[in-house]
Amino acid sequence: GEDVEQSLFLSVREGDSSVINCTYTDSSSTYLYWYKQEPGAGLQLLTYIFSNMDMKQDQRLTVLLNKKDKHLSLRIADTQTGDSAIYFCAQAGGGADGLTFGKGTHLIIQP
């Protein structure tokens, strides 16, 4: 079955880069997503990458996809206190299936 794995916690110092990693099992995934969930809030789509891409950059966010290893990463440059949240990796195989989520990575920002 489909499975998405993430480490549960990441602690970085303010101003440093954060790299959140994710592995997935469904090689037929067409899109892979990163969502952000702040305390008490809903899910915010941060970025996505299509399965035929290796990299996508969007301002402070860089997504890297290694399809061979089924590894996805999200790099946040110049991490700020406002980046403190849970980051979910998710994969989609097609419109009828919805999303399969990882357990989420708690990003903790140290001053």
Added chain:
Amino acid sequence: SAVISQKPSRDICQRGTSLTIQCQVDSQVTMMFWYRQQPGQSLTLIATANQGSEATYESGFVIDKFPISRPNLTFSTLTVSNMSPEDSSIYLCSVETGFNYGYTFGSGTRLTVV
């Protein structure tokens, strides 16, 4: 991207009762998805709802416990029936808005069963 209005945002319910959660989308969408996020956990897909047909439930979820309605292309409801404390979770609806926008989520319903 689509905007989803979900309500209620939170509720505290007595065990044995039922709660109906509503999601209204500002555009017509083919499929709507319902998820559950248990405390400290990830999101798990409950079911997929297409307009005009019965919802498709994921393993571990049944229609008697989580009946879903989808009367038109902009609206859906999820009912959590005969609730127990184990049903305390955040419930979220979602729609696919095309690859440029991914899947959009409602703000969630935080349910506490006492």
